[in-house]
Amino acid sequence: MAKRKRPRIPRTxxxxxxxxxxxxxxxxxxxxxxxxxxxxxxxxxxxEVSVGGGAVTVVVNGQQEIQSITISPDVVDPDDVEMLQDLxxxxxxxxxxxxxxxxxxRMSALTGGLNLPGLL
Numbered sequence: 001m002a003k004r005k006r007p008r009i010p011r012t013x014x015x016x017x018x019x020x021x022x023x024x025x026x027x028x029x030x031x032x033x034x035x036x037x038x039x040x041x042x043x044x045x046x047x048e049v050s051v052g053g054g055a056v057t058v059v060v061n062g063q064q065e066i067q068s069i070t071i072s073p074d075v076v077d078p079d080d081v082e083m084l085q086d087l088x089x090x091x092x093x094x095x096x097x098x099x100x101x102x103x104x105x106r107m108s109a110l111t112g113g114l115n116l117p118g119l120l
Contacts, residue, residue, distance in 0.1 A: 031110060035107065035110055038106050038110060039063070041062070041106075042062025042103050042106060043061055043062060043065075044061070045061060045062040046061050046062075047060050047061075047099050049091050049094045050091065051087050051091045051094065052075060052090075054072060055074070056071055056072070056075070056088050056090075056091045057070040058088075058091040058092050058094075058095040059095070060098075060099045061099065062103055062106075063099070063103070064099045064103070066092065066096075069088065069091070069092070071088070
């Protein structure tokens with residue numbers, strides 16, 4: 001009866017590590033940790049946008065969450081609600097656009113410009 005040969009296991013994949021010593025997987029894990037830290041930092045950053053000469057101010061964080069909307073009492077005119085609605089919409093859109101750009105900038109700094117869908 002012939003003895004079965006055991007398959008040779010490369011040194012880099014023998015026990016002792018979460019990724020078996022694979023440097024690419026280690027780099028991916030490090031990238032993931034850096035991205036999580038950056039996303040947490042973005043949640044703490046705020047962007048403030050004012051429109052209409054300060055009539056409406058919107059504050060949004062780096063994760064595109066609206067933190068506050070402030071409306072100057074001078075702009076509240078019951079006969080012209082449409083103008084106020086337009087100002088609010090303009091401020092929200094601009095704030096979200098700036099927040100999205102900030103997040104994309106921070107994340108592309110980590111990924112070196114790679115397009116990694118689902119990370120933002």
